[in-house]
Amino acid sequence: MSRQDFTVSIAAFTAALREQHGFGVGHAATRDALRAAEVVGIADGPHLRRAFRAVYCATPDEAARFDAAFDEFFLGAQGIAQPNLRPRHTRPERKPQELHNRDSDDANAKGRPRDAARERDRAADESNETTGRAVERRPVEEANDPATVWQTLRARYSAAAARAPTPPIPAAGLDAMLAHASRLIAGVRIARSRRRTPRRSGDRIDLRRTLRASVETAGDPIDLRRTARALRSARFVVLIDGSRSTAEHAGPMLQFAYALVQRSRRANAFVFSTALRDVTPVLRERDRAGRALGDLGEAWGGGTRIGDNMLEFVREHGARLLLPQTLVFVFSDGLDVGNLDRLERAMRELRARSAGVVWLHPHAGAAAFTPSARGMRTALPYVAALRPARDEADFADLARTLRRRLAVAPSRSTSR
């Protein structure tokens, strides 16, 4: 392979990572990869792969998926990506992906002899000089509609194929919901940042600025400049019950979670049914409204194990997300089929480690509503507020009133 071919190949690899695997990489990464290849040489495959991993990856998730992408690209047909790549929106799903890959391997082995494929690819390569495009020219017979392949696969392999499909995030009324989210984020300021900013009536003297001002007055610090600790907006965690009993009412809640995650980098969202799933990365994507969340596995449409899932949340994500400035929203009807002791333990943990838990109930606004479900009765003592979450108006109300209830009066920060 000549030097030029190699450069072209790396550029195509960058493009493949970006377009098929969702890596945020560009020309800078290509350049670094080329330099890395110069450093480590290309004779030792695994070594080169490790080097590229360091260059191309930026998150643990990417690091975990990189090796497969590398092998697929460089050990498959030369320089050209294979068909049958899993659709992007199913990214978080692990098991079906393996099935999918296995399936595509089979297809390769049987229906599509490698040599033939390589020849076709090479021909295609020659016809098109620009390499960034190369990956888009993959054969389309199956990639045509990944969703169909997908469903067949699921029907074939998944024991729970009869699960309810995930509802889409409603697109209607999104703008209003985004406005409510912004309002909530701006309104609920639970803690003060430790960062100090210039403030006329601050509680501490800013020596740097005071001295700068004192030069004018022959070094007499007459005009004292001050700093204070800035207010900080809260961190939000949304836990959405996706079990059969609540799933059909979850539309507005999903939309609000999407709006919150879109508007704040400090917001995270999870759905749970019999299992827990972090949907924050999906909700972070732009233009997600109107589309489904993708396959959520056992986190959607099954039974409810609120306590277990909350405990799992506390254990897996608590250290990262549960902080004194975190506001936790739980969306559920409290019909827990699991162990209520666990629910109580989970609620205790959630309350102790966050600023407060706001329980959003799909039916709380109804006239005849009483929180009488066993799960509700268990959780209520630990809940700061129980609010309805049926439609947009409920969330508008939430954004307006939470500010009053939870905002902490600007306490005079004491010097350490």
Next chain:
Amino acid sequence: MILEHIRERFAERGYVANDDFATALELTLALEKPLLIEGPAGVGKTESAKVLAEVLGTRLIRLQCYEGLDAASALYEWNYPKQLLRIRLTEQDGASTAARESEIFSREFLLERPLLEAITQERAPVLLIDEIDRADEAFEAFLLELLGEFQVTIPELGTIRARERPAVIMTSNRTRELSDALRRRCLYLWLDYPTREQELAILHARLPGIDARLAEQIARFMEHLRSQPFQKVPGVAESLDWALALIRLHRDAIDERTLEQTLGCILKVREDWELLRAQRSRWEPLLDGSQIPANGTPLTNQDYGVGTVRANRA
């Protein structure tokens, strides 16, 4: 070639570096890009920078991040008391305001903080930016600027450029998501818990003279512990502590009583203790020494492993 070299030099200092780690270091040095190391607590992220500085025979400059860390504590600050004194002392000189200002805002009155120090060294140091996730977003943005150009502009003095680009290692425990911009500026390494073989190699490297059978038992037990849903999963630091404790107690094998006595070395949350006790049937077989050959598993050439805290190298 370099790869082997790095590994050997690290091994000499009791840090067993695996392939991923050595490759990432090799590239950091060659491409002069910062290296971002993420991973669970206690797998040797911070230690790696210390050892790298030793290997390169250069200074380690460490910036420990915390919330509210700002440029004044990270980059530079003026020595205000000294400036005030100087103003007082030269009050009668009759010099112009401009002249006096330029005097008190000169290098003499500048306090160098770690970041400025790192770019003004004669010889490129190792700059360790520890637990970057603890600093806030504003500091991250500030850091981006520095890492891109390796130059600092001080309004009163002008721009200071790095004479030699320092080798930068950043660590993160992922308490907060770092911005994409920062991540893309760096090479990335995910440092995970070691495998059983790696852990064994680490135990032998850090605690020469440890009983082979005991080491094997510890490695197996830790492998089991890390597969369980504990609140605080023990890292390599914990297994070294534990090994050291067992050696001090003159135990050459772990039995149930010993485990109870030393549980505090490895599990540090009460709920985790309860979980471990509840799962007795799962780990009990691991303590059965008869499964392990008398001399333990013969050590391979210490090829693998991720080192960590320096535990008593005497």
